[in-house]
Amino acid sequence: MSVSKCMQHLPGTLWRWRFSLLFAALLSLVALGYLQTSSDLVRLARRPSWLDPARHRSEGVELPRTPEVWDERPAHVRASPRRVVHLDLKGAPPTAAYLTRLLPLIRRLGGTGLLLEWEDMFPFSGALRPAAARNHYSRAEVRRILAEARRQGLQVIPLVQTFGHLELFLKLEPFAHLRETPAQPAALCPSRNESFRLVQKIVDQVMEMHRGTPFLHIGCDEVYHMGVCELCRTQMRDDLYLEHVTRVARYVRERYNARPLIWDDMMRHIPGDVLRRSGIAELVEPMVWVYAEDVYRFVGPNVYDAFAEVFPHVWGASAYKGAFGETLTVPPITRHLDNTLNWLDVMRREGPKFSEGFRGLVLTGWQRYDHMAVLCELLPAAIPSLAVSLVAASHGFFNSSLQDLLYNTLGCPSAPHELLSSLATDPQGSYAFSACDFPGSEFFKFTGQLESAVAQAEEFFATATQRKGWLTEYNINRNYTNPFRVDEVLEMFYSVQYTMKSAVSSARDALQDVVDRYTVAEWVEQHALAQYGLNVSEAAAPRRPGAPRNWAQRRRDRAERLP
Known part of the structure; x- marks a missing residue:
């Protein structure tokens, strides 16, 4: 058919296909609108599960709405009332100069306090002096760090171990006889009066450098060896634990008018009526710690039900490093953020069970898994992870509306990419924070x-x-x-x-x-x-010199050793 004849039939053809053409035009308009917003859609599609609103709605959880769609912050989202950053200093002390540069950053990101675990970096003296590592802080350096914390308005809570994780003392010959098990230097025998005197000396020396602190964390977690020695084996493990903790806590309250905090794990299985009879409710505040993404998997609502019958206050503890591998060099930011966001949801759900609710959330940053373990992530390698989780804890949510605050505080240039999408494919933040200039950024x-x-x-x-x-x-x-x-x-x-x-x-x-x-x-x-x-x-x-230049006949004499 010629071109001229085609042109003659064109109007009729268009009329017969008018509805199909109209439908095609509508599809084109829809496609054009899609292309204009595709960058937002790609960002939503690439977000990790912890930022997927559809997933959480299907689980009955309402998350903050993202600014790509909504501008207002949901009224039910609540930040943690206290945001305390844990610095684990054992065996690898950041310099005092480095910490004084870091503390203002913690404050700008929303931190309200520090949980300082000095361990063998504390300048112990007298009979305790052998427990201090050779590279421990001087008293002047401790005072410098504490003074900078005060200038930044950060409340310092010292942490000393008083039951388990006492390797820094019990590994030494002068204190070895106080072990619960001779071959294990972690746990203290609670039945010896000398054990309590050791704890008193530890508390006294640390509190002398932290005068006026309203809180003292006395540890008491993971006491794996208990009720084993001849003095302890006749008693129930729970009784041993509660008697020792209440004795230490009473000393702290009466001597220093400070409220003791303890890790909660050794009490999770103890019935509420047993806790009440021990008198522990009037003495300590429990700090519930879970560092995995699924917080409820490890501490379910029943634990909070039991604790709420006994304690008016409770604390939570997430992690920004030192939780996902004993030898990691850089923490997985997305997993730690997921942990923090889920903790905020747990606090919102479980807080009303307590007469005075949650005191706050501690973001822990472990340097070693215990005193004798090798180093995990060093502090400067974890600053982006700390920043992301701390901003989330301070605002009660995490989305791209916080990106400018995060980048400005970490000394990053104007964001070249969308942070949420970047973290979805680069969970350690190597690309997202590669151009930033924060304390330790070179490392x-x-x-x-x-x-x-x-x-x-x-x-x-x-x-x-x-x-x-x-x-x-x-x-x-x-x-x-x-x-x-x-x-x-x-x-x-x-x-x-x-x-x-x-x-x-x-x-x-x-x-x-x-x-x-x-x-x-x-x-x-x-x-x-x-x-x-x-x-x-x-x-x-x-x-090497002396390596053979002549070789013997192939040997077969090892075959007889095979099983």
């Missing part, structure tokens, strides 16, 4: 470089010792391999070695003004040197 940036260097080293050693056939454990044990192939492997090794040595140098530079040199050395050994130190000697073994 935070370095951890991303270290991850790449470690991956390179791990890939090399897996190839050299497992995939290749000349430097396996079998070859090394028998000193039986091909020198030419070993030389090939060593050429690759020297590149990896240079990368790791550069990482060590970068780590030292980034941590120079943040922690002391002992902490730098420990961290470097754990996270960098360990990646190649031992394996270097193994890889070089076939090329």
